[in-house]
Amino acid sequence: MHRKRRIFALALMLAVAALSSACKGGAVEDSASEDFAGATQPYVTLRMIMPGDESARMREFVDNELNARLKRELNLKLEMTYIPWSDYQSKLELALSTGESYDLFWYGTPFVSDYKANGYIQPLDALLRTYGKDLTANIPADNFKLDEMDGKLWAIPSQAFTSAGKFTSVMVRQDLLESVGMKEIRTIADLEAFYSKMRAKDPSYYGYLENDRGQDVLWRELSDQPFTFLDENQMFAVNENTGELVNYLESDLYKKVVQVRERWVDMGLIDKRLIGNLAANIDQEDAGKLLFRVGAVSRAMENLQTVQKADASAKLREYYLSPEKPKYIVAPSNEAYMIPAKALHPERAMQFMNWILQSKEHYNFIIYGVEGKDYRTLNGKIELLTNDQFMYEWMWRNKNYFMATTSVDDSVVQDMLHNDDNAKISRLFGFHFNQEAVKKAYARVLAVYNEKFVPLNMGIVGYDKQFAGAMDALKKAGYDKVWDELQRQYAAFRADQPVPASREASR
Structure with a gap:
């Protein structure tokens, strides 16, 4: 009333x-x-x-x-x-x-x-x-x-704020990278060399901690086509060149990604003891013990305050593998x-x-x-007088009000401000998959995926031995039904989209 x-x-x-x-x-x-x-x-x-x-x-x-x-x-x-x-x-x-x-x-x-x-x-x-x-x-x-x-x-x-390529970069401990004689990351081989050199110097550090999706970090090098994930569960993608949906799990690219992860497990770069334990992963990151993780355009600034609690000399920076390749804006x-x-x-x-x-x-x-x-404000930057977090800055970061903190290197700020330079709008911009028509099948598929594909994704079970059985279980759960409905909705979405001038010009 x-x-x-x-x-x-x-x-x-x-x-x-x-x-x-x-x-x-x-x-x-x-x-x-x-x-x-x-x-x-x-x-x-x-x-x-x-x-x-x-x-x-x-x-x-x-x-x-x-x-x-x-x-x-x-x-x-x-x-x-x-x-x-x-x-x-x-x-x-x-x-x-x-x-x-x-x-x-x-x-x-x-x-x-x-x-x-x-x-x-x-x-x-x-x-x-x-x-x-x-x-x-x-x-x-x-x-x-x-x-x-x-x-x-x-x-x-x-x-x-800027958002192109979000979750397709890699954030590294820049101070540790420089301490082993390296300056930047451009390739998968660079990441592996960084881990090997750092572990030889101090074995208390961990290699790669994945708290977000991370397979598309590797796509930039492993694929000759620009792909973008459609879903957080990492099952489907779009080819940005052609606009076609990609059944990622059954692609050659998925096999290449898993094989890299298998190598990382063998090297110790992925630590089996931390896989599946999100809290333990976060604890290691907060303790300043990770060497690299998935980036997010501005994560090097966002995470600096926390990591400097553990190591006052810590520096962070984000890199894209194959940096000459384009970045896409999926979500602003x-x-x-x-x-x-x-x-x-x-x-x-x-x-x-x-x-x-x-x-x-x-x-x-x-x-x-x-x-x-x-x-306090100092020369156009924010100088923090307490090391406690308030409202997360990244949740409300706004180009009209943004000021970097004094602890962040100017090079990191420039990376953020210019991240979207020459970026392209993703084919997926504005698309939402409505699961209602396949709600039960989708729930079954996710349950099987989490049980059988997550270990594959992380390289702790062999692709050659486990993939066929895992894919068979996924299809029995209703994977093809979900895939068909996704294709139907995406085709309808695409039919309603105007062709951007940039794409018309490239034809």
Whole structure:
């Protein structure tokens, strides 16, 4: 009943705003946004889920400076629930499926379509129009298209920065690379040489820790065709030259990737003891003991603060194998904030997100804390005065407000700023696979894939001995049915896409 009265009040205020705008010749949306921003709203607690481990200073900051300000400016209190990275997906989905009353959460863009299909999240179009004028002012319109399905918006693509080639680079410990007489990484052989030389010098380091997908890091060298993964589960891809879908698992490229991984296991570059233990992988990374991992355009900056806690002299840098080959923009933002279907305060969740991008001062405040206490600006950079994490900077990185930290080498900053130079738009841009028609088969396929293909992917079982049986099990689970439905949807998507001028010119 309270919600019905609130909806009626909102509708009435919108009508008044529209009438006033019509009389003055102004914009309805701007008038509505201003009226709502200044309206008296009840004091509420906004419950938000975030991944990771909450730092001591972040807890103190939220409880004191941040919530004092949010009460004053938005009349709300922020309650943050942190879930460790290793448990984030399972515990988040449990909370969503059981209808716990959270108002806002983050996850990667590829999960938006799944959560929409499962009924976990609500459309945001009306909320964004009414409360999100600073979001739309600072996030490009094309970014929002990424999270549109069935004509509705399902998430806020919070990051607006360079994004080409995301998850196809490799991040290395640059200081350790230089300590063994190497300057850069350009090939698989370079990675192997780095590991061998470093292990000879200090065997306490681990080679490769894979927390994200990583097979396409190797594609740049192993394939003469530019492929892009369609799904996070690494089963399907698209050929960027031809636009055709690729049944990756049954391709020669998959065999080549697995054979490289087998060699890495034999070398010790992939440590069998860490495979399948996400928490242990993260612990080794936090302890500064990994030599390289999958990059993410700006991971060298994002992870520096953590690794320098373990080793103050640590430096990180990202490289692309075969760097002369093109990079593709699949998603302009891989970060998505969603509002659960069962949220008690969806309007306030949108207001809070809008508040973050309302000004550079707000942006710096929630990401870096209190100026003069937690950070200060120095020669156009952010100098951190505490080593505790606040709101993850990468989740909200915005080209209009971005400032690098003083600890990051200028070369790393330049890598980030120029990452999209000469990049191409992926054939997959804007495509979402709707699993509803093959939902049960897809679930069976994923179960078999995780059991039989993940060990193959990591090189801990032999391709020649295990692949045929694993593929047979996958097909029995319904792989061909999923593949056929995927091809049907992609063909329909492709038929509706205009041909970019760059492709027309190349014909």
